[in-house]
Amino acid sequence: MRDSQAKVASSFHEGKDFKSATRNKADTAIAEGYHGDFVVDKTMEKKLNWKCDFKLLPPLIGLFVITFLDRSNIANAKIEGMTTDLKMKANDYNMSLWILNIPYICLAVPSNMLMKKGFVKPSVYLSGIMFCWALCTIGLGCTKTFKGILACRFLMGVFEAGFVPGCAYLISRYYKRRDFSVRYALFFSAAVLAGAFGGLLAYAIEHMDKVGGYAGWRWIFIIEGCITIACVGVGLLCIPPYPKDSTFLKPEEKQYLLAMLKKDAGPSRPDHYNSLVIKECLFDPKIWLGYMSPFPLAPLIYLFHSPRIVTKRCISTLAYFGADNAASSIVSFQPTILKSLGYSNSAAQVHTIPVYIVALCSLLICSYLSGRVSHRYSFLIFGAAIGIIGWSIELAQVKAVSARYFGMFAITASAYIQMPILVVWLSNNMGGNAKAAFATGVMIGLGNCGNLVSSNVFITDESPRFKTGFGTGLGLNMLGVVASSALELYCLMANRRRDAGKDNAKLDNSSDVLGDLGDDHPEFRYIL
Template sequence: MQNLARDDSGSLEKLEREHNDYVSRVDDPPVLSEAAEKRLIRKIDYKLVPFLSLLYLLSFLDRVNISQARLDGLEKDLGLKGNQFQIALLVFFVGYVVTEIPSNIALKHLKPSRFIPAVMLIWGIIMTLMGLCTSFGGLVAARFCLGLAESPLFPGICYYLVSWYKRDESNLRIAIFFSSATLAGAFGGILAWAISHMGGIGGKGGWAWIFIIEGLMTVVVALVSPWFIEDFPEDAKFLSPKEKEFVVHRLKQDVGAGGHFDWRHVKSAFLDWKSYVFALIYIGIAMPLYALSLFSPTIIAELGKFNRPQSMLLSTPPYVLAFFITLASSFLSDRIKQRGYFNVFWMTVVCIGYAILLGIDVVEKPGVAYFAVFLCVGGVAPCIANNITWTGNSFAGTLKRGTAMGIMFTTGNSGGIISSVVYRTQDKPKFIMGHAICLAFAAMAVFLSLFMRIYLAAENKRRDEKYGKVPESVIGANGIETSAVRDDPVLRAKFGLEGMTEEEIELLGDKSPFFRYYL
């Protein structure tokens, strides 16, 4: 037991008795060997990650397939003029950002196995019906409703995943989940090219069949998803009671107790300035991402060297590269337990890509411009998962984390509104304004990520100097090491928590002396 310098010998004796009582009964419930723990994590991975990734693939596909539909006659058939196409893109994000914070709070109350399938079914029906639109007004209404319906999925699942995994495990899982969006970017071009051959069937253009077929795919998956989606760890049906207890315990030791619903957690997230810095970093990443997702087929088509089918197919390779970069970057980030520098590096690559697009004549040098698209897509993709994980890693307990992530998603996905209007029809083929604004947002993400990395490192150092480093284990029953360090009364006294109730300690969240930030 660590020695505490105390003048009150009676208090020290009391702590000794409390510690002895603690170690006599704690045996790190329940005990799993390292190999058994790895098998349990793999079991959770196989149950959660693949199906959730499929859901986001469908979500992202339904969100951006309008960019492929544009190449297949959407504007002509609906009589879109001027910037009406950009307006149709914009209204999706207006609906999308409205419900992200309340949906994350609601997910704590509602069962994910019911909530997520319900929103999927709604947006799948809307997507299918969008193929029946005959006017600009109908398209705008459908896109707005689609945004409302889709908005709970991505922030909800990211919040859900960080509620299952420790901080040094979550980035890879969220990256795998998000990489389904890069697959949607790759797969979407090929799928749209194939579906477009249905043009004329039933008197509908190829663009309409893109919406109908992809919407029906979502409806089918939504109907079966209640049998594939699990709830939070304490209620998971695929885990044994011992496994559930172990998962909850390891999460508590990593970030503190999950906690019950308390509006003070929500208020704490809104009053924490870090919520807004992470949100600004995220919009700096998300704005270029959405711009590329919505306009890369158009940008490629306007290079002057490729016809419509070629432009559809050429939008695929950058996203294939982005898929592998996202997985490799997240694996390394979890391995070395670093987040900030990865944002700085990859968003600098994005800045270089946009600088190239601004600095050359894209019509005269289409190969160089296409290479720059690779840099932009490949650089921005790994930062989405990285920043989501970094934000989730930086807040505790569960409800404050969910609210802070909701703030981040609401702010960040507002970047979709901006990206929808900066690539104007009259600016083609160079799109100077669009590229310049994307460059500015990417640069903001670089500088704010560097700032947060420096600040969080200084805060960790301050806590270490004041309280000492948090031990990975204490001596439990029968001399066996236990990771239940947060419950040891001696350590609680050393870290300034003596006499506090569990509720008071829980409310400290990431301000707890036990908490250390990921950098």
């Protein structure tokens, strides 16, 4: 192994191009996990980014559009007569929303850890769960009872739980921390695009009412479920494996990519789960404290970390929780809110489209600039400020319909600016693929508890004022500002402490321990 490493390393020192290394040497270096003395090649990096962009992002973005349509189409079905036909009462609709999130929250982390293990290819895993929830979507269009709606939505949550965090983890395996920001934003933009397309599709399907003896709202589920099944083949054929096993990269390109990512991640990047890594995952307050603090499980954190350490740790999932509450509120209740302002069913469907288009542009611009300057916090505060304005307008019940409509623009843009940046920020600041997989699952899974809140605070009897829903949204948005500020403060103080050498005592640990410290390694620096 050392001889092979020495030969490949010598080619770097001699300034040779990567293509000059033989295919056998490159394959050996990849198989042995060698990263060598890395020499930056900007031309190679640009070429790799373009190849990964075209191979990885299009299929994942396309499939995420379908995923989001399947999850959000119930909002369109509601105003097309679903609740009336199934004799749903009071808050039955709210129950059909939050029941999906119970398995979604519980299974996101186990799903990501299972995907990290690599028992099956990412394409097989992601396409397989997609096929399963597509059947559940079709079931929503065929069920005759409210209990059938609950059963199908619950099973959808089971299968959907692993898709978004799994995609986020797969994307993070191909890009440097700075480049990951823009790529994840492009992927996440599919959710916004689906919101716009969902309203347009629902408007078109509405005219199929009574075709084949089925109501229009049933066709929304059936047609979109069939589209999902048709797209499963796209996932199987087009989603690439992890970089080490990729076939679209040449051996020398894979070697460079792995070396580049290793250098970008810092000196400690555990790619496995052992007792130390699991402890870091389970008891890292950066991941848990912000989310668990309102709940009785929070004191458990203090059993494993001194108050001094805990106070220096930051909040991440809590900020995502607030943003997700806003997003899920818009997804689940925007057509209902617009209808309560006086729009007809068709007009309410159509008026959701511009809201999502503006949110899409805001998301892409902010995420691009965030990646360009390698900074996250200021953009999160900007997004939160827009949200506070939007929620305040809705809560104040401004009489002008145009003002209320503007409030929907502000709330939606705010949520979709913050969510991808928060996921990227947490992933950037996790040392190692193992911990990144766990952290991403926690943030996207537990952060989706915002869906539980939104599905229960927009009370049908409060229409059209929805004071509980709008008030809760405003409060959680402001709480997100506090959480993001705490995260920024912690990262800033930790970087300064490490610059001053105050954590260097950890360097006295054995090489095995140092290799598993991840972001606790003294030479790791957080992105602000």
